[in-house]
Amino acid sequence: MRESTKNISAFILKSEPYKEKDLLITIFSKEEGKLILSARSARKSSSKLGGHLQVFSLSDLMVVNGKSFDYIGAAKNNKSYLNIREDFNKMQIAGKAVYVFNRLVNTKVQDEDLYYLLKSFLDHLNKDKIDDLNSNDVNKLEMYYLSFLWQLLSILGYRPNLYTCYYCKKRISEGINYFNLDKASLFCNHKEIKGPIINLSSNIVKYLRFLNKYSFDKVELLKINKTDLKQLKNITNKYIMYQLEEYLRKY
Numbered sequence: 226m227r228e229s230t231k232n233i234s235a236f237i238l239k240s241e242p243y244k245e246k247d248l249l250i251t252i253f254s255k256e257e258g259k260l261i262l263s264a265r266s267a268r269k270s271s272s273k274l275g276g277h278l279q280v281f282s283l284s285d286l287m288v289v290n291g292k293s294f295d296y297i298g299a300a301k302n303n304k305s306y307l308n309i310r311e312d313f314n315k316m317q318i319a320g321k322a323v324y325v326f327n328r329l330v331n332t333k334v335q336d337e338d339l340y341y342l343l344k345s346f347l348d349h350l351n352k353d354k355i356d357d358l359n360s361n362d363v364n365k366l367e368m369y370y371l372s373f374l375w376q377l378l379s380i381l382g383y384r385p386n387l388y389t390c391y392y393c394k395k396r397i398s399e400g401i402n403y404f405n406l407d408k409a410s411l412f413c414n415h416k417e418i419k420g421p422i423i424n425l426s427s428n429i430v431k432y433l434r435f436l437n438k439y440s441f442d443k444v445e446l447l448k449i450n451k452t453d454l455k456q457l458k459n460i461t462n463k464y465i466m467y468q469l470e471e472y473l474r475k476y
């Protein structure tokens with residue numbers, strides 16, 4: 226049988242040992258979405274492949290049809306994001322983002338927007354010089370991460386409704402901030418509404434609207450204090466956990 230090959234451009238999401246000397250590499254490509262590929266003998270010290278397959282680098286890959294897994298015949302680093310790798314805080318943020326991306330994005334999902342989201346996130350993270358001692362900068366990294374998450378949720382079809390009441394369809398007015406996780410929507414104060422409701426401050430609603438409207442170039446201009454950031458992280462995590470359960474049931 227003739228081997229068939231294809232060339233793709235992909236972000237490395239995960240790399241794990243496989244068999245004796247191989248790696249199993251999870252990637253997200255512009256052309257075919259998420260794929261799991263083997264890299265034969267990539268753990269041998271003589272292998273040229275390994276160095277081109279670091280997590281969250283962008284690589285050009287030649288993929289060959291294989292029996293159990295398609296495998297990587299050749300790899301060339303396109304972008305390795307050195308500024309991220311040299312900074313502990315950035316590494317942590319990039320690692321978290323790529324982990325959640327890999328958990329939420331299914332191999333059946335092929336969407337170029339997901340590829341461009343990863344690209345624009347890593348490009349922004351790589352670009353900025355961050356001073357470890359400056360807490361504003363650490364907040365900024367956290368905001369990048371939150372921005373990434375909300376954009377990811379939006380592409381996957383989990384964008385929340387932050388403007389009108391789910392129940393009566395009226396526009397949400399200032400100071401009324403009941404968020405229902407089940408319906409992924411804000412509500413006015415209706416007594417008949419049951420389900421998991423979170424009470425948000427007006428500030429948090431504003432931040433959520435902002436994160437659901439703008440991308441990294443606007444988010445990097447945003448200032449946020451520690452208390453608000455903590456609340457924003459909290460609601461984001463709750464929302465993801467809730468939607469993730471539903472998402473996993475669906476597939």
Ligand SMILES: [Zn+2]
Nearest residue numbers: 390392393413
């Ligand atoms: Zn209402």
